[in-house]
Amino acid sequence: MNKIKVMIRKEWSEVFKNRFVFFVVAFMPLFFTAMPLIILYTSRDSGESTMGMGDVPPEFSAMCDTTSGAECFQSFIVSQFLLLFLMIPIIIPVTIASYSIVGEKTTRTLEPLLATPITTGELLAGKTLAATIPALAATWGSYLIFVIGTNVILSNPVVTGSLIEPLWLLAIFGVGPLLSIAGVSIAVMISSRVNDPRVAEQLSALVIMPLLLLFLGQTLGLIFVDQTVIIWIGLAMAIIDGVLLYFASQIFQRETILTRWK
Amino acid sequence: MTNTNNKAMIQTDNLSKHFGELAAVDGLTISIPAGEIFGLLGPNGAGKTTTIRLLTALIAPTNGTAHIAGFEVGKQDTDIRRNVGILTESPGLYDRLSAECNLGFFAELYEVEHVAEQVERYLRMLGLWDRRNEAVGTFSKGMRQKLAIARALLHEPSVLFLDEPTSGLDPEAALLVREFINELRQDGRAILICTHNLDEADRLADRIAIFNSRLLALDTPTALRRQLYGRSVVFHLSKAEPRFAQAVESKDFVQTAKIMDNKLVVTLEDPETHNPALVRSLVEIGAEIQFVGELRRSLEDVYLRMVRDE
Numbered sequence: 001m002n003k004i005k006v007m008i009r010k011e012w013s014e015v016f017k018n019r020f021v022f023f024v025v026a027f028m029p030l031f032f033t034a035m036p037l038i039i040l041y042t043s044r045d046s047g048e049s050t051m052g053m054g055d056v057p058p059e060f061s062a063m064c065d066t067t068s069g070a071e072c073f074q075s076f077i078v079s080q081f082l083l084l085f086l087m088i089p090i091i092i093p094v095t096i097a098s099y100s101i102v103g104e105k106t107t108r109t110l111e112p113l114l115a116t117p118i119t120t121g122e123l124l125a126g127k128t129l130a131a132t133i134p135a136l137a138a139t140w141g142s143y144l145i146f147v148i149g150t151n152v153i154l155s156n157p158v159v160t161g162s163l164i165e166p167l168w169l170l171a172i173f174g175v176g177p178l179l180s181i182a183g184v185s186i187a188v189m190i191s192s193r194v195n196d197p198r199v200a201e202q203l204s205a206l207v208i209m210p211l212l213l214l215f216l217g218q219t220l221g222l223i224f225v226d227q228t229v230i231i232w233i234g235l236a237m238a239i240i241d242g243v244l245l246y247f248a249s250q251i252f253q254r255e256t257i258l259t260r261w262k
Numbered sequence: 263m264t265n266t267n268n269k270a271m272i273q274t275d276n277l278s279k280h281f282g283e284l285a286a287v288d289g290l291t292i293s294i295p296a297g298e299i300f301g302l303l304g305p306n307g308a309g310k311t312t313t314i315r316l317l318t319a320l321i322a323p324t325n326g327t328a329h330i331a332g333f334e335v336g337k338q339d340t341d342i343r344r345n346v347g348i349l350t351e352s353p354g355l356y357d358r359l360s361a362e363c364n365l366g367f368f369a370e371l372y373e374v375e376h377v378a379e380q381v382e383r384y385l386r387m388l389g390l391w392d393r394r395n396e397a398v399g400t401f402s403k404g405m406r407q408k409l410a411i412a413r414a415l416l417h418e419p420s421v422l423f424l425d426e427p428t429s430g431l432d433p434e435a436a437l438l439v440r441e442f443i444n445e446l447r448q449d450g451r452a453i454l455i456c457t458h459n460l461d462e463a464d465r466l467a468d469r470i471a472i473f474n475s476r477l478l479a480l481d482t483p484t485a486l487r488r489q490l491y492g493r494s495v496v497f498h499l500s501k502a503e504p505r506f507a508q509a510v511e512s513k514d515f516v517q518t519a520k521i522m523d524n525k526l527v528v529t530l531e532d533p534e535t536h537n538p539a540l541v542r543s544l545v546e547i548g549a550e551i552q553f554v555g556e557l558r559r560s561l562e563d564v565y566l567r568m569v570r571d572e
């Protein structure tokens with residue numbers, strides 16, 4: 001346990017000295033929080049007068065039986081940002097893990113590291129946690145700011161309430177961590193084969209594609225993301241994580257790292 | 263805690279490592295006691311680094327066994343790691359972290375009790391204390407090498423593996439590192455040094471193994487020189503004739519006698535005893551002796567001959 005902590009502390013003091021990593025971790029969540037809030041702010045006035053129930057997909061309007069058309073529309077707008085928030089827990093850990101693992105390869109620190117009494121499990125756990133903790137902190141922090149911001153901008157308890165429904169809570173606190181773990185596992189696997197952290201990061205970041213497709217489908221009105229969809233995504237991610245973690249830990253063996261990582 | 267039932271700190275038996283078809287290490291059997299500096303000498307690709315990786319439980323042997331500080335490789339790997347210090351082929355330091363942070367991190371992983379004291383001790387010992395807060399990325403090669411040596415010692419290991427400790431260092435830095443290694447012997451550690459610097463092995467090592475996948479020879483530096491060539495005496499003659507060599511060779515204490523230019527080179531077991539008789543008989547048959555001297559073979563001759571003969 002203690003060695004994991006030591007590992008995490010070292011990871012943070014090292015990887016955040018890299019300006020690019022620091023930029024991604026600090027600015028991406030800011031951007032993903034500010035953008036929806038700006039959109040909300042600018043559409044606040046136009047929304048109420050010109051739009052109503054007609055612009056909301058039927059699946060959504062079915063859920064707003066007790067609310068006014070404008071409230072329903074605004075709830076719909078904020079719900080569109082859900083998938084955007086789920087990109088934070090993928091991008092951040094993928095960036096940190098790629099830079100940290102490829103970094104260990106280029107400085108050739110893996111061999112002296114593996115010569116210490118740390119277990120490969122502790123090492124992998126340290127790397128994984130060092131990448132996921134900042135990601136989850138950023139995701140949850142951004143979510144909190146988004147909820148507060150929405151409340152300040154719209155001062156509508158119904159819309160704010162729609163943000164703390166099980167749909168959002170499941171996505172942010174359940175699917176988010178699962179996505180982070182998938183991101184790190186893939187970054188570990190790709191970093192073992194690639195010697196440029198930027199390449200590793202970009203390849204690993206491709207895991208975001210399914211989420212982007214989902215986001216696109218949702219924007220085009222092809223898919224409607226509700227609680228059931230999120231639960232299914234969560235279940236699928238749990239299984240995928242199991243498989244990915246298994247493969248990542250297979251790659252993360254002393255002998256494999258020293259003799260097969262190129 | 264060191265398991266001292268076994269006197270040898272490094273003990274291998276038929277240790278082998280294959281990478282597919284290639285036998286990087288082939289049937290290595292050695293035994294190294296505490297307090298000994300052991301030189302592993304071999305050309306590029308001989309399997310020196312692979313041997314160190316095997317003995318530090320970083321990779322698993324294909325065949326054979328090894329015990330380090332009494333612990334068996336493959337079965338008690340964590341115990342081995344606690345008792346072993348390693349200077350890897352490349353220093354392997356975190357460039358963005360300071361010297362102090364680098365050592366502190368490893369000291370904690372090595373479960374060192376008083377991290378700060380131990381880090382300070384070795385930073386001072388290797389003359390890096392004043393630069394402890396600087397990022398290692400700004401260090402010179404020699405400073406990095408010293409820092410990596412300090413890291414190998416933080417947990418006071420009883421067995422030390424040094425993979426080419428002075429490679430890439432200028433003569434002064436190399437001398438400093440060599441003197442430092444020499445001092446480490448006094449604490450009763452077993453030290454295995456890989457090198458292709460023959461002079462270094464000659465000066466530092468108590469015993470030397472000449473190694474190219476297989477063990478080619480193993481002995482003290484002096485004995486190695488003698489084992490291959492005996493001792494050679496050179497007679498500088500005003501005129502060297504073949505009959506001098508024939509006359510000398512007929513004596514039973516002489517191993518070989520050869521004429522080279524104006525010199526007669528004679529190898530024999532014990533020159534101190536037999537030289538006067540040799541000189542006398544040469545003079546008797548008309549040889550005019552200008553100088554008599556001993557031909558000192560360098561370890562390099564021995565080494566090159568072994569590696570080439572192979």
Ligand SMILES: Nc1ncnc2c1ncn2[C@@H]1O[C@H](COP(=O)(O)OP(=O)(O)OP(=O)(O)O)[C@@H](O)[C@H]1O
Pocket residue numbers: 258259260281284286304305306307308309310311312313351458
């Ligand atoms: N992971 C690996 N996969 C395949 N072959 C390997 C691997 N590691 C080492 N070898 C081979 O094993 C042999 C020994 O390599 P090793 O690095 O141990 O040599 P060395 O004596 O340390 O050489 P040098 O003096 O150049 O450092 C070489 O032929 C090398 O190509």
Ligand SMILES: [Mg+2]
Pocket residue numbers: 310311312351425
């Ligand atoms: Mg080597």
